[in-house]
Amino acid sequence: MAHVLVLGGTAEARRLAGELAGLPGVRTTTSLAGRVARPRMPVGEVRIGGFGGAAGLADWLGAQGVTAVVDATHPFAGTISAGAAEAAGLTGVPLIALRRSGWTAGPGDRWLPVDSLAGAAALLPSLGGRVFLSTGRLGLAAFADLDELWFLVRTVDRPRPPLPRQAEILLERGPFSVPDERELLLRHRIEVLVTKDSGGDATAGKLVAARELGLPVVMVRRPPPPAGVTTVPDIAGVVRWLSGLPGFPGFPGSAGSFEADKCP
Known part of the structure; x- marks a missing residue:
């Protein structure tokens, strides 16, 4: 069974967990840092609290048989994102970052x-x-x-x-x-x-x-994502990426080309 770890705490992370919930052959765990007293809970399995740095996260990925990580944390959660990138590098577990688009100034701003x-x-x-x-x-x-x-x-x-x-x-x-x-x-x-x-x-x-x-x-301004991490702006991009990984089942509605940014 494919096991997706969603590093959450955002509305996009909750929607992604809902998208993946109940899909055959997929187990989803959402991790919340525990910084908010009454977080809005996603559907599915939830883990609250830190991992003990990149090494601790790498150990957890191996122990839980995680086959893909989605960093859907807040755009300013730089420490968590850096730790996720390091843990992915240590374990070889595929990682993608889900980042909503930033705001753009318009006339009158x-x-x-x-x-x-x-x-x-x-x-x-x-x-x-x-x-x-x-x-x-x-x-x-x-x-x-x-x-x-x-x-x-x-x-x-x-x-x-x-x-x-x-x-x-x-x-x-x-x-x-x-x-x-x-x-x-x-x-x-x-x-x-x-x-x-x-x-x-x-x-x-x-x-x-x-x-x-x-x-x-x-x-x-936002801090840049960690170097080399593939980034997509929406849940559809994450689903297409997951569908292309070895061992993952096909997702309904996931057809289409995969487009993403990779930070230099």
């Missing part, structure tokens, strides 16, 4: 791209005194010394210190509509938005609202 949260923090004092910080609960220490600014920090789970001294914490989980995001920005008199280029529709409403209100958006 005032985006300021940066490479890190530290780079975003360096820009803020010149952009406005009231900041909507929508970058997740990790890495907020980059903004902790900006005492003169006020922050609205939105996360799924409560973040841990260090945090900005002037901060209101908003615990919410998307998706968020454009009208709701516009009302949020107006109610808190936000002057600048900081976010990561996560892509997808669930949290894109804030970008539309910022455009409508003429607000600058500090956009943290």
Whole structure:
């Protein structure tokens, strides 16, 4: 039996697990890092917690007879993705990365791209005194010394210190509509938005609202995937890739050419 390990935590990972569930000859296990207190659970087998680095993951792949790995983690989960690439190299288990497309600035957008949260923090004092910080609960220490600014920090789970001294914490989980995001920005008199280029529709409403209100958006660029890892933007690409592996059964609707990007 083919055994697929899905490194999950995203909506795409949950949909992929559902796509693979019940297919004859395929066992699917979704791995969640355990960083979210109440994760949305996929169908099928689920494993929660780390593997103990690349070596631990390699041992697990061998012990569980994994025949393919799909890295469907968040685009900014660089440590997990690097560990998956290393483990795949150690074991020879095929690996593919599922990465939703990033956002693209359009007419009227005032985006300021940066490479890190530290780079975003360096820009803020010149952009406005009231900041909507929508970058997740990790890495907020980059903004902790900006005492003169006020922050609205939105996360799924409560973040841990260090945090900005002037901060209101908003615990919410998307998706968020454009009208709701516009009302949020107006109610808190936000002057600048900081976010990561996560892509997808669930949290894109804030970008539309910022455009409508003429607000600058500090956009943290994605880190590149590990070198040599094949990357596809959708579940259909993953299914086509799996269908082409030795020992995997055919998948309904998987016909068609396989197109993917491979990072240099």
